[in-house]
Amino acid sequence: MQNIMLFPKNILFDLGGVILNLDIPRTMACFKSLAGSEEEFNRIFGLLAQEEHFERFERGQISADDFLARFVDLAKRPIDKAQAKMAWNAMLLDLPAQRINCLQKLRAKGHRLFLLSNINEIHLEEVRKIIREQHGALDFDGLFEKAYYSHEIGRRKPDIATYQWLAEDAGILAQDTLFVDDNADNIKGAREAGFWAQLHLANTDLERAMANYLK
Known part of the structure; x- marks a missing residue:
């Protein structure tokens, strides 16, 4: 399957390394x-x-x-x-404002946004703290139609069944959805589940990576 869609109806993002900087x-x-x-x-x-x-x-x-x-x-x-x-x-760093702006622009263009993160109770608590400190009262989950956190749904990437379950839960079709992640195994799992997928270089410019979908 190709890596680029002309206009994905849905974009499913990873969190760490794509939206939030990680070390x-x-x-x-x-x-x-x-x-x-x-x-x-x-x-x-x-x-x-x-x-x-x-x-x-x-x-x-x-x-x-x-x-x-x-x-x-x-x-x-x-x-x-x-x-x-x-x-x-210690691995959790910052959430650049430019990435929030990118998500908002994608929504304004008509893309339905979703989040799928392999995360845990401790890290999610710290991520929410980082967001409060850096962006005040921002409703981060509200940037997406739905945010899926692995420890809450009992499923994780790159299990093919995770992507299939998410598509059914979200009411979306894999063939209409672009998945963006910085982990090659997760990309492989998504493609095997029928999703379009784009490997993102960790901690780099998200808006540049999404340029084709912001035109």
Whole structure:
């Protein structure tokens, strides 16, 4: 399937790396500091990966308290949940006003906008805090016809069933929808579900990427 539509009726956006700036290595560096060494960091994160700890959190299958407590339990050095939470949130940066303007322009052009984010309870709380601090009373979710957060819907990308479920829930057709994400696996999943898809270079100019649909 081609990467460009002439005029997508619907545009489905990812959040982190597309609308909100992310720096994942920043979180990794914070956890390495808490762990005390790269070897200890690799041990902890290797065990968490085996347990699918992050995926389960993004599906809302474990609580925020249990998510943080697992880091504390696995660490050999004394750390607390507040430190783990600070490290976990370190990747979340800013939401540039230009991207909000871009979304508003796309809506004005007649595109129906939706959001699909692999996220979790802790990060969504922090994202809302960032938005309040940077944009006051902005109704971020109101920029979209509907916002889908993985931990609230119990589904995550790149599962094909997630895109199929969303299309049915939103009342849209995959072939009429452009999906924009900075993760190649998520793009692949969307295309396999019948969506048009555009891979976005993380943390770059969204309006430039959407130029074809703003004419």
